[in-house]
Amino acid sequence: MNALLSVHDLTKRFGGTPAVDGVSFALEPGEILGVVGPSGSGKSALVDCVFGQLAPSSGEVRLDGRPITGLPARELSRLGLARTFQRVQVFSQLTVRDNLIAAGQEHRGSLWSRLVGPADAGLAGTAAEMMAFFRLDDLADQVAGTVTDGQQKLLDTAMAFMARPRLVLLEEPAAGLDEAALGALRERLRAINAQAGATFMIVDRDLHFVTSLATRLLVLGKGRVVAEGDVDTLRNSGVIEAEST
Amino acid sequence: MSPRALRYAAAGAGALALIMVPFALTDYGLYVLSLWAFATIAAIGLNLTFGHAGQVSLGQGAFVGIGAYTAALLTTRGWPFAAAYVVAFIICFALGWGVGYPALRVRRPYLPFLTLALGAFVFLVFRNEEWLTGGVYGINRVPRPSLFGLSTAGPLGFCYFCLFNLAVVSAAVWCLLRSPWGRALAALRANPLRAEAVGIDTRLYTLIAIALGAGLGGVAGVLYAALLQYVDPTPFSLTMSVSLLLMVVVGGSGRLLGPFLGAAAAVVLPEGMRFAQNYYLFGYALAAILLMAFCPTGLIGLGERLLMTLARPSAAAKAPP
Numbered sequence: 058m059n060a061l062l063s064v065h066d067l068t069k070r071f072g073g074t075p076a077v078d079g080v081s082f083a084l085e086p087g088e089i090l091g092v093v094g095p096s097g098s099g100k101s102a103l104v105d106c107v108f109g110q111l112a113p114s115s116g117e118v119r120l121d122g123r124p125i126t127g128l129p130a131r132e133l134s135r136l137g138l139a140r141t142f143q144r145v146q147v148f149s150q151l152t153v154r155d156n157l158i159a160a161g162q163e164h165r166g167s168l169w170s171r172l173v174g175p176a177d178a179g180l181a182g183t184a185a186e187m188m189a190f191f192r193l194d195d196l197a198d199q200v201a202g203t204v205t206d207g208q209q210k211l212l213d214t215a216m217a218f219m220a221r222p223r224l225v226l227l228e229e230p231a232a233g234l235d236e237a238a239l240g241a242l243r244e245r246l247r248a249i250n251a252q253a254g255a256t257f258m259i260v261d262r263d264l265h266f267v268t269s270l271a272t273r274l275l276v277l278g279k280g281r282v283v284a285e286g287d288v289d290t291l292r293n294s295g296v297i298e299a300e301s302t
Numbered sequence: 303m304s305p306r307a308l309r310y311a312a313a314g315a316g317a318l319a320l321i322m323v324p325f326a327l328t329d330y331g332l333y334v335l336s337l338w339a340f341a342t343i344a345a346i347g348l349n350l351t352f353g354h355a356g357q358v359s360l361g362q363g364a365f366v367g368i369g370a371y372t373a374a375l376l377t378t379r380g381w382p383f384a385a386a387y388v389v390a391f392i393i394c395f396a397l398g399w400g401v402g403y404p405a406l407r408v409r410r411p412y413l414p415f416l417t418l419a420l421g422a423f424v425f426l427v428f429r430n431e432e433w434l435t436g437g438v439y440g441i442n443r444v445p446r447p448s449l450f451g452l453s454t455a456g457p458l459g460f461c462y463f464c465l466f467n468l469a470v471v472s473a474a475v476w477c478l479l480r481s482p483w484g485r486a487l488a489a490l491r492a493n494p495l496r497a498e499a500v501g502i503d504t505r506l507y508t509l510i511a512i513a514l515g516a517g518l519g520g521v522a523g524v525l526y527a528a529l530l531q532y533v534d535p536t537p538f539s540l541t542m543s544v545s546l547l548l549m550v551v552v553g554g555s556g557r558l559l560g561p562f563l564g565a566a567a568a569v570v571l572p573e574g575m576r577f578a579q580n581y582y583l584f585g586y587a588l589a590a591i592l593l594m595a596f597c598p599t600g601l602i603g604l605g606e607r608l609l610m611t612l613a614r615p616s617a618a619a620k621a622p623p
Contacts, residue, residue, distance in 0.1 A: 108499070109499075110495075110499075129498070130498045130499045131498050131499075131501050131502065131503055131504070134498075134499060134500055134501035135501050139499075139500075140499055142495070142496070142499075146493055146495055146496040146499075147493070147496070148488070148489045148492035148493050148496065148497075149492055149493070150488065150491070150492045151485070151488055151489060151492060155485055155488075155489075156489075158482075158485065159485050159486065159488075159489040159497075159500065159502075160500040161500075162482040162485065162486070163486070163500060163501035163502055163503070164501060166482075168506075170482075171481060171482040171483045171486070172478065172481055172482075172483045172510070173477075173481065174481065174482065176480045176481060176482070176485075178482040216496075216500065219500075220500070220501070
């Protein structure tokens with residue numbers, strides 16, 4: 058077993074009630090795992106525990122077999138975990154270009170180089186590529202808070218890829234995007250997965266969007282894993298329609 | 303003209319005015335201008351702590367005092383002026399780090415209390431440790447430096463020396479704020495959740511801002527000692543710390559030019575308002591309160607709003623029908 062990420066018996070309690078109740082799963086390199094379930098099923102709490110926004114009550118998370126349980130988000134980011142959030146989280150007072158550079162600069166050079174080194178941290182080229190890839194190139198010098206919601210959403214997603222992460226969590230990437238933007242986003246995520254071999258976790262209420270990308274699904278209900286398997290099997294057995302509507 | 307070009311033009315015009323104006327001033331005018339340059343440097347330091355890192359420090363006056371006493375002690379013993387800068391900066395940087403480190407370990411805002419305590423402690427050392435600081439009599443005959451072989455002993459020369467210091471500090475801070483570190487601080491202010499998720503070390507970067515801010519307080523203190531050529535404990539009380547904090551807020555916290563305006567409002571304006579006597583303080587306090595309530599971005603923000611209102615009708619007039 059050479060799983061990239063493995064989660065074992067993860068539990069998160071708020072007060073007495075468990076939001077996540079003994080969840081286990083594993084992710085192989087290059088996989089796209091869809092995490093689905095009705096609202097309140099523990100999707101957000103689960104990914105927050107894995108990506109360092111919440112400390113799990115018990116259980117274990119391993120990256121490449123090394124335990125990373127409860128490490129802060131900052132350190133997980135340096136180990137190659139990147140994520141987006143349910144709501145758009147860009148640096149709204151910074152320009153689009155600076156948002157992208159800020160999302161990548163902590164992963165290169167020394168502290169000293171960040172104080173007296175070049176202002177772009179050597180990332181101007183990568184940021185330009187990313188803007189071209191996500192069709193944000195005309196907006197480089199615009200302040201992020203002033204571009205449209207859809208463009209902020211794309212920027213938000215692009216930021217997750219600036220540090221060449223090994224595992225990317227996209228939380229609700231489809232929310233607020235129209236059909237055209239969704240198609241573009243899907244095509245871009247597929248391309249990144251194929252080119253860079255990046256591993257994805259996608260959490261979304263839009264089942265159609267998740268199933269169009271995911272190679273495997275994890276279905277949650279009331280904090281537990283209800284079903285797990287490839288998309289077609291789950292669809293044939295009727296699990297995903299029953300759980301997610 | 304783009305806003306950025308306008309800003310550079312305004313900064314250039316301001317710099318040019320600062321170079322020309324000293325020739326037209328009396329000795330007293332030169333003293334006030336030197337005092338303004340000193341206060342601006344101290345406020346630029348505090349702006350890093352408060353405006354850019356969002357931490358309240360009530361100890362900037364103490365760091366200025368440490369800088370001033372360091373300069374007085376070293377230069378009266380024959381050390382070169384440049385050494386006073388280095389030693390004052392290092393001591394204040396280390397103290398800022400030492401105070402900031404425990405304050406940032408906890409979630410609650412403890413920095414104001416710790417810096418307040420540091421200020422009280424430092425004041426007592428200045429006043430009571432006579433063997434070192436001369437106690438209430440202070441230290442006399444602090445020499446003024448020479449720069450590139452030119453003496454700055456006269457008021458005009460020293461005023462230019464202060465302005466030169468201000469130029470160097472401003473340029474250094476301008477560069478720092480454009481560095482990846484400066485971007486990380488801005489990102490942190492804009493969205494701490496995302497900043498942490500992209501790997502920004504919130505605590506370390508904030509600590510660096512606090513320590514650098516304290517270090518610049520020390521640098522300003524060196525200048526202060528040479529300006530008055532005499533140090534005693536009185537000026538370095540809580541009043542100076544609060545006054546510097548007010549300069550940052552009134553000028554526009556988190557903005558590079560904010561301290562310039564804030565220090566002008568606190569140092570230069572009272573001189574022109576002598577006729578108002580003590581009512582000036584009342585007016586200043588009232589203006590500060592109104593500014594915080596209606597324009598939290600300070601004088602800089604107020605100026606920008608005025609410019610925008612002025613620019614809008616002209617843009618509308620130029621637009622084709």
